[in-house]
Amino acid sequence: MKSLQFLGDSRVAVVDIPRPKPGPGQMLVKVVVSALCGSEMHSFYSPGVKPGGGHEFAGVVEDPNGQAGFSKGDRVAVHVVTGCGVCRHCRAGNEIFxxxxxxxxxxxxEYSTPWAHHCLKLPDDIDWETGVLIGGDAMGVAYHLSRRVGVNAHDTVAVFGLGPIGLGIVSLWSFLGARVIGVDFSAWRREFAEKKLGCWKTVDAGKKGVVDKLRKLTGREGPDICLEATGKPAPVTQCFEAVRKGGKIGIVGEQGQATFNPSDGLIHKEVNVYGAWYFRLQEFPGMVELCRRGLKPKQVITHRLPLEEAQKGYDLMAAQQCGKVVFRP
Ligand SMILES: [Zn+2]
Structure with a gap:
């Protein structure tokens, strides 16, 4: 079957490999749509040949492999993080722990072998691309974050980083009624967020005075909520500086170290800070319901490519000239 391979140093190829066989608890799924995740860029940039990535996908069950509740032909999206199923965290629905x-x-x-327990059946009224986004990072993380932090229609929210996850946050939180300010270096992504996703205003992260601009846009008080989705240290610091007194901060950008001033940024302002990683299986029906009420997760998709043109997708991500990129194997 066709499969992506990282060749190292920002090159990819499509190679022929044996079709995988589902192991215990797994099913064979024919991939219909597979989305490019920002986390793959580490593999893309680094040297050396590696097997291809991809973990956000939806497809058709080709072989249920005896898994209860599934039949050949079922349409499924796949939740990426799978736990043991029996520890206290898994029992509580927190498999990510x-x-x-x-x-x-x-x-x-062309084929993948996800665990059946993490395959989410797609209702008939949820199309493939919507299924990938609500079963994967772009909308899944945005939705989980919204539930962790809590968002009201009267909130003004600054989103630092308009990559695929940041754009998902802009799209969802705007839909939920919040006034969203997007902060990013990429002019392309700022324009996309404003013109297509309902972003209220944007701020160029490359210019001086980002925090001051956020204050000016919010009557000098600062945003009610600041969300960090860049994975860079400077925006973490800016979140603590910009957020209003008594406000909230949500952090989803993965990184090792960042700094903030506890007295000025946290203690005296009495700010609440939330980390959020990945959505829970039980959050999927809520996202389906939002789609039925008008949420359009597909708005964040800017490029649809056959797998053979995957190089173009990674190049666009590297240049920050895209929203979500999806492949059709
Ligand atoms: Zn477990």
């Missing part, structure tokens, strides 16, 4: 996390195999391929 499990000590033995596993991730579905490479999905930038």
């Amino acid at each position: 499990c000590e033995t996390l596993a991730f579905p195999p490479n999905s930038h391929s």
Whole structure:
């Protein structure tokens, strides 16, 4: 079958590999749509040949492999993080805290073998691309973050970073009624957020005075909520500086170190800070319902490419000239 391979140093190829066989608890799924995740860029940039990535996908069950509740032909989206299923965290529905996390195999391929427990059946009125986004990072993280932090229609929210996850946040939180300010270096992404996703205003992260601009846009008080989705240290600091007194901060951008001033940024302002990683299986029906009420997760998709043109997708991500990129294997 066709499958993506990282060749190292920002190059990818499509190679022929054997079709995988589902192991215990897994099913064979024919991939229909597989989305490019920003987390793959580490593999893309680094040297050396690696098997292809991809973990956000939806497809058709080709072989249910005896898994209860599934039949050949079922349409499914795949939740990426799988726990052991029996520890206290898994029992509580928090599989992302499990000590033995596993991730579905490479999905930038014709077939993949996800665990049946993490396959989410797609209702007939949810199309493939919507299914990928609400079963994956772009809308899944945005939705989980909205539930963690809590958002009101009267909130003004600054979103630092308009990559695929930041754009998902802009799209969802605007839909939920909040007034969203997008902060990013990329003029392309700022314009996309404003023109297509309902972003109220944007601020150029590359110019001086980002915090001051956020204050000016919010009557000098600062945003009610600041969300960090860049994975860079400076915006973390800016979140603490910009957020209004008594406001909230949500952090989803993965990174090792960042600094903030506890007295000025947290203690005296009495700010609440939330980390959020990945959505829970039980949050999927809520996202389906929002789609039925008019949320259009597909708005964040800017490029649809056959797998053979995957190089173009990664190049666009590297240049920050795209929203979400999806492949059709
Ligand atoms: Zn577990």
